[in-house]
Amino acid sequence: SAQDQIWLGGINEYQGQSDYGNYKLTFDGNTGTPAFAALKMNFEGTTAVATDSDGAILFYSNGCYIATADGDTMPNSTGLNPGEMSEWTCGSAGYANPRGALVLKKPGGGSIYYLFHLGIRYEAQKKLSYGPFYYTVVDMSLNNGEGAVTEKNVIIADGFLEPFSAVHHGNGRDWWLVFSEYQTNRYHKV
Numbered sequence: 001s002a003q004d005q006i007w008l009g010g011i012n013e014y015q016g017q018s019d020y021g022n023y024k025l026t027f028d029g030n031t032g033t034p035a036f037a038a039l040k041m042n043f044e045g046t047t048a049v050a051t052d053s054d055g056a057i058l059f060y061s062n063g064c065y066i067a068t069a070d071g072d073t074m075p076n077s078t079g080l081n082p083g084e085m086s087e088w089t090c091g092s093a094g095y096a097n098p099r100g101a102l103v104l105k106k107p108g109g110g111s112i113y114y115l116f117h118l119g120i121r122y123e124a125q126k127k128l129s130y131g132p133f134y135y136t137v138v139d140m141s142l143n144n145g146e147g148a149v150t151e152k153n154v155i156i157a158d159g160f161l162e163p164f165s166a167v168h169h170g171n172g173r174d175w176w177l178v179f180s181e182y183q184t185n186r187y188h189k190v
Contacts, residue, residue: 006051007032008060009043011093026055040071044094048101050113050138058140059147061103061115063095066138068146076149080136081119088122096120097130099163103138107173111141116156116177118164132158133179157188 010022022039025032039060046063057069064086066077080086081095089096097120106112115136121129133156142148160182167176177190 005055006049006057008037008039008041008047008049010037010039011042038071039067041067042092042094044089044096045098046095046100046117048103048115048117050103050105058113059103059138061101061117063097063100063117064090066115066136066147066149068143070146072146074138074147074149075143076152077136077138080115080153081117081134082153083119083121085120085122102164102166104166104175107175111139113138113140113147116164116166118161118179129160129182130163131161132156133161133164156190 005027007025008022022037022041023034024037025034041060041062043062049060050058052058059066059068059074061067061080063081065080066074068074085096097118099118100120101115101117104114104116106114115138117134117136118130119132119134121131123129134153135156136149136153137151138147139150140147162180162182164177164179167178169176178187180187
């Protein structure tokens with residue numbers, strides 16, 4: 001399958017600087033091939049991408065908003081991960097959580113995709129902490145097939161959390177999302 005083999009990143013804003021430009025890193029087995037890409041998005045740490053079964057990009061996110069395949073802002077997608085950190089970083093760079101987002105297609109859901117994303121907070125005592133854990137729904141049948149957000153920033157869990165992982169269920173169709181609470185042995189599975 002060509003899915004899950006693309007990573008996106010880079011900066012699209014400060015043209016003329018030596019590190020200007022977006023990239024698309026495509027994996028084939030253990031080999032990654034980098035290429036410049038016109039993504040129209042700044043990435044700080046958060047990145048997520050959805051592809052079709054042939055590996056073509058459907059949409060992508062920097063944790064602040066979702067872009068369509070052609071780089072335009074997807075309808076109703078701005079304002080992901082609301083709060084102070086979003087206000088600090090989204091205006092110029094992208095959301096600052098390096099393990100903060102993942103896209104999964106809804107099993108048997110046709111055109112429905114879930115963007116799972118983890119917020120971060122700044123606190124003087126703990127510095128950065130994780131939470132809440134959200135999902136946002138993208139329906140690719142809307143907006144002439146370019147997709148639109150139908151639900152946004154729905155909280156799965158709040159509190160002081162740790163980064164999440166996704167594991168394919170043994171039935172070959174569903175997914176488990178697993179995350180823990182900060183400094184506890186309590187794990188959550190969704």
